Amino acid sequence: MWYHLLVEDAQVQLFGKMEGRRITERRPYRPWFYAVPLPGEAERIAWVLEQHPLVAAARLEERKPDLLDPRVAPVVRIETAGVQAFPQAARDARGLEGVRELAETRLPHDFKVAAQLGLQFFQGDEPLSCTLLGPEGPEDPEAEVAVRWSPGGSHRGPAAASPQLPGPLPHQLLLDLQQDLAHDIYPLDYALDSRARILLAAQERLLRLQELSRETGVPPERLPFLTPGALNTFLHIRAAWQQGFLIPDRKRILEEPKSLALLERADKGGLIFYPQPGLYRGVAKCDFSSMYPSLIVRANISPETLGCGCSPGTTVPQTGWEFCSHAGVIPQGVRQVLERRLALKAALRREQDPARRRELDIRQRAFKTILVCAFGYLGYSNFIFSRVECKEAVMLLGRDVLARTKALAEARGLEVLYGITDSVFVQASPQEAEAFCRDATRELGYELVVDAHFPAIVFPRDPAGAGIANMYFGLTSEGEIEARGIALRHSDAPLLTRRFQREGIPLLLANGARPLAENRQQLDSLLEEHQERLRRGLVALEDLVISQRIRRPLQAYTGRAPHVQAFRRAPDPARISRFVFCQNGPLPASQARLQDADIPHYQALLERAHGQLVNALSANVSEQHNRRCPPSFAGP
Incomplete structure (x- = not known):
């Protein structure tokens, strides 16, 4: 079972595991690209490039150079002496007379060689062991996967720069939890506050790598650093290769004019x-x-x-x-x-x-x-x-x-x-x-x-009284809350409001036999309780923290957005602004104190969270549904 490869200048080193033993192979690799010639120029271009000192071979092939045309045509495959020779050889070929365009010069070498060799990563049930990277290197030099994690980092976002820790050993697949671009899509539901949990997170990320690498052909060491869009591109490149298409360096498909x-x-x-x-x-x-x-x-x-x-x-x-x-x-x-x-x-x-x-x-x-x-x-x-x-x-x-x-x-x-x-x-x-x-x-x-x-679900209304797309909350038959569009689902909402809605939705919806007015009174009482705890300072500072990502360079922000103001005071390598609204403006969570919090602001956030739950439950709306719905399903 192959789990890792390294591309060297003119060869690749493969690492695998079979029957509990680590195996290693070296195979030759000559980086390639294609020249798509003008009509009648293929043989001459192949002959000229064959004389190039950085080119190991140039030969004619029949491929499909146009993604919109299934017909094959003569093209020139150019193989260079090694990775170091590749850029200059491609530049020289691009300027050659008779070359219409080049193809496949921009694809990463590890992806190309995996396709060329027909490598199938993670084919088999061999378990892989994980080890942490420490100041002295991997804790277990025999492990197949080296996990990089900075104790001060955040599992909610990639670090701007990895901590200065030694790299993995050559046979080890590097899994950097801070730079793994799956962090937004598959957030962890636990903090990385112990060695055991870090290794657990690594094992779960490894499951994702195994699935995606097997099905897309992308080498495992590249996967954590790919966006979903880039991974989608590699998936279709492999499919195009299987049908004989070349991958042009520049897109040529344009939108058709429409009336x-x-x-x-x-x-x-x-x-x-x-x-x-x-x-x-x-x-x-x-x-x-x-x-x-x-x-x-x-x-x-x-x-x-x-x-x-x-x-x-x-x-x-x-x-x-x-x-x-x-x-x-x-x-x-x-x-x-x-x-x-x-x-x-x-x-x-x-x-x-x-x-x-x-x-x-x-x-x-x-x-x-x-x-x-x-x-x-x-x-x-x-x-x-x-x-x-x-x-x-x-x-x-x-x-x-x-x-x-x-x-x-x-x-x-x-x-x-x-x-x-x-x-x-x-x-x-x-x-x-x-x-x-x-x-x-x-x-x-x-x-x-x-x-x-x-058993019960609510569709809120907008300020004009109309229904809203992608906003609802309800209790499933298993007693779980499912919600869209409200504070409970907003990652940038403070824990204070998310907790209120998590506690309030069951109060409002759980007991269908009780009059809705009584459930509403319980929800109102819960709001008063949370407001009182807030006024008396009986909440934790963490309950007030708001987290928002810094998605652009700081100089691109021209306004006074609260999360940007706080981030300027205390930059975080994970590019996440964690701040608290205070009486004198937003402060980084690390600098804020509970007694300085802007209590009226958080009271307003609680009232807004309460409003999201009850704004569709006015007497008029409820009466409409009682008339419109079948009796067995009418609201209480």
Whole structure:
């Protein structure tokens, strides 16, 4: 089982583990790139480059140089003497007469060599041991994974610079918990306050590396430093290689001109059914499993399959666009990770053991953002494979699926209270919801599952009294709180307001047999209790701390945003501003004192958090729902 590689000048060193023993291999590597010639120039270019002192070999190949054209053409593959010779050889080739463009000069060598050698990382069940990097080096020199962590760092963000600790030994895979770009997507639910917890975090991050490296081909040592978008790019590069395409250095796919009428029809975004504000009982949340990735695969949506006319395929509503049935690059890349994620989610639903469930959840979540990016990057101008018509097609097909889902629910006598992009909230018993999802899956061809059932759920209203997209809170049948858009879900809200809502939602919703007015009184009493504790100074300073990320260079901030003011006073290498609103303005948490806190400001935050919970529960709104909802599900 290979777990690590090092690229040297003209060779690579591979590290693996087999039957408990570490194994090492060295293999030759000649870095390569391609020259795409003008017509009739291929042989001459190959001959000229063959004479170059930094070029080890130059030969003709038949490849697909245009991502929108499946036809092969002669190109020149140039192999250099080593990594050090590569940049100059590429510069000289780019200036050669008869060269239209170069391809694959900007891809990292470790990714290229892994593809060239057909390496499959983490194939097998060999366990890898982790060790901490200390001032003297790795604590255990025999361990396969070296974990870097600064005691003063934050697991919520990458450090601006890694601490000056010795690096890992050559055979060790480095896992830097502070520079792992998964920190936002997969935040830890515990503090890294002990050696055991640091190693636990490393083992969990390692699960993510194993899944992503296996399915994308990206070497493990590169993965922690890749954004989801970059990882998505590598996934599709590998798929393009498998189909014989070259990866050009510069993007050549441009958006097609559209009439205003077509633009209005095509560029609509996801479909939303806005909720009527209020409290509802007996509501099922039904989700499509990875709807957009599934649409990409099923409709074969890819830049080169749009309008090619080689075979009948999928027609996009309202546009007349057609995607052929010849396997596309984007669907090929998406299918592999989608099938793996769906298999892991199915195993998670069946698993009962808590430890195994956590492992499966970490593994399946590894693919979540790459699948989101697979859709979003279709319209991103800097993505080498992007074509905005592909993104618009996915959204139009998704709108069609959601509209048909609503119609199916209503045909069964179920009311759709809210719908957004890939999920619908229907008023139904658990049994009715399960039956509806089975029928919808069979009818539509996309898996619809009951994600949660809510004995009680609230959809808040905006200042004008209308429903709000992506804002709700409810109690599931398991007694868990699920919420979107309120303080409880905001990472930049202080613990004070998040705790209030966490305690208040069960008081408001848990007892459906009790009149709503009594539940509301309990919530009001809880607000008074929190306000009183705040006035008397019976809260911890940490309860008042607000954390916000510094996402731009400091000089780019021209206003007086509180988090920027505090950060200027006490910069943090993790680029996270932790501050407290004080009477004389925001102060870094490390400099603030409880007695200096701006109590009226935090009282206002509590009142706002309270308002988010009750603003949809006025008498008029409740009466409307009592008339409109079936008696068995009406609000109390």
